Amino acid sequence: MLYRVMDKRELPKLVRAFMESYEVVAPVKRGNGYVFDRIDSPEEIELGYTQTASSPKKYFMPPVETMMKFDTEMNLVSDYVEEVTPRVVFGVHTCDISALNRLDVALLGGKYVDPYFKARRDATLVVGISCKPNDNCFCHLWGADEAPFGYDLFLHDIGEKYLVSMSNVVATNILEASCELAEASDEDRNAYRHATRERQRAFNPEIPHIQDVAMLMDVFHEDPFWEELGGRCLSCSACASVCPTCFCFDIRDVLEPDGMSGRRERTWDACTSPGFAAVTGGHNFRPTGCDRVRHRMYHKLNGFMVNHDRMLCVGCGRCVAACKTNINPIEVLRFFKRKGADDAE
Ligand code: SF4
Numbered sequence: 630m631l632y633r634v635m636d637k638r639e640l641p642k643l644v645r646a647f648m649e650s651y652e653v654v655a656p657v658k659r660g661n662g663y664v665f666d667r668i669d670s671p672e673e674i675e676l677g678y679t680q681t682a683s684s685p686k687k688y689f690m691p692p693v694e695t696m697m698k699f700d701t702e703m704n705l706v707s708d709y710v711e712e713v714t715p716r717v718v719f720g721v722h723t724c725d726i727s728a729l730n731r732l733d734v735a736l737l738g739g740k741y742v743d744p745y746f747k748a749r750r751d752a753t754l755v756v757g758i759s760c761k762p763n764d765n766c767f768c769h770l771w772g773a774d775e776a777p778f779g780y781d782l783f784l785h786d787i788g789e790k791y792l793v794s795m796s797n798v799v800a801t802n803i804l805e806a807s808c809e810l811a812e813a814s815d816e817d818r819n820a821y822r823h824a825t826r827e828r829q830r831a832f833n834p835e836i837p838h839i840q841d842v843a844m845l846m847d848v849f850h851e852d853p854f855w856e857e858l859g860g861r862c863l864s865c866s867a868c869a870s871v872c873p874t875c876f877c878f879d880i881r882d883v884l885e886p887d888g889m890s891g892r893r894e895r896t897w898d899a900c901t902s903p904g905f906a907a908v909t910g911g912h913n914f915r916p917t918g919c920d921r922v923r924h925r926m927y928h929k930l931n932g933f934m935v936n937h938d939r940m941l942c943v944g945c946g947r948c949v950a951a952c953k954t955n956i957n958p959i960e961v962l963r964f965f966k967r968k969g970a971d972d973a974e
């Protein structure tokens with residue numbers, strides 16, 4: 630990994646250089662919050678944001694995506710029809726980079742690679758930025774407050790400058806051609822260590838740091854807690870929509886009025902939807918809110934871990950803000966604490 634130091638005043642030059650060859654999306658202010666959106670000038674970027682309402686996942690797996698078109702009369706099926714835009718996702722926090730790494734495992738790491746996700750991942754550069762946690766953030770509990778890989782450039786804020794980690798040749802060439810860079814000095818390295826310690830101290834101490842969460846999910850699988858938690862679920866799917874690691878989708882064929890041609894779409898789906906586990910014949914494997922919410926938490930905090938050695942939750946805290954009935958992983962950690970589980974803090 631290469632490191633260089635860049636004065637913060639150089640940043641607009643880097644963004645403009647990216648804009649010459651890529652669409653650039655970045656955190657921008659919308660109403661009272663922040664979202665990732667396409668920018669037309671570097672001045673729109675708000676790098677001081679704490680959390681965007683939803684994650685950059687939509688640029689790698691859109692909420693609705695046409696997979697192919699078909700014409701039964703002509704006996705024709707098209708290839709993948711959507712244009713994949715060369716893009717830079719600028720200003721991504723470590724939790725969202727960690728989430729992309731998990732999507733890579735799920736969608737690219739198995740026997741069957743997801744070609745739609747791969748096409749967008751390959752066409753996208755990711756530029757990370759260090760962050761300050763808000764009260765809902767708990768990425769440090771799952772080790773997602775550091776992103777050792779999964780980005781092309783990472784800007785560590787060290788005051789008036791950025792310590793830039795460079796892990797991709799294309800992005801590095803654009804950086805070096807557009808900005809004045811310097812070798813990192815001892816003072817810069819100390820500033821980096823100081824900023825890292827400050828960030829670690831800023832996490833909400835009220836969120837319990839429970840050990841062995843995956844094991845506890847098994848131990849308390851039948852506890853009445855899940856009835857209470859799941860009974861509150863409105864099946865609104867907000868949690869899955871904002872979650873950077875939820876990747877479940879549905880596939881449907883949409884017919885044109887002629888009934889002969891149409892398109893095959895995939896759309897985001899959510900395991901908290903009542904019909905998610907319903908099958909032909911009318912049986913539903915998870916008919917109650919309890920079944921669905923427990924399954925969701927189980928996949929995040931146990932199931933993915935068993936198969937891939939890491940949580941599927943990166944502690945971004947978005948579902949904490951999005952769920953109107955306060956169903957989120959922090960509530961599960963608090964339940965374990967009430968049950969007497971060890972709190973590492
Ligand atoms: S489950 Fe919640 S906190 Fe965890 S990654 Fe998803 S939205 Fe973020």
Ligand code: SF4
Nearest residue numbers: 862863865866868952
């Ligand atoms: S857990 Fe909360 S956000 Fe998710 S579907 Fe249920 S009510 Fe909606």
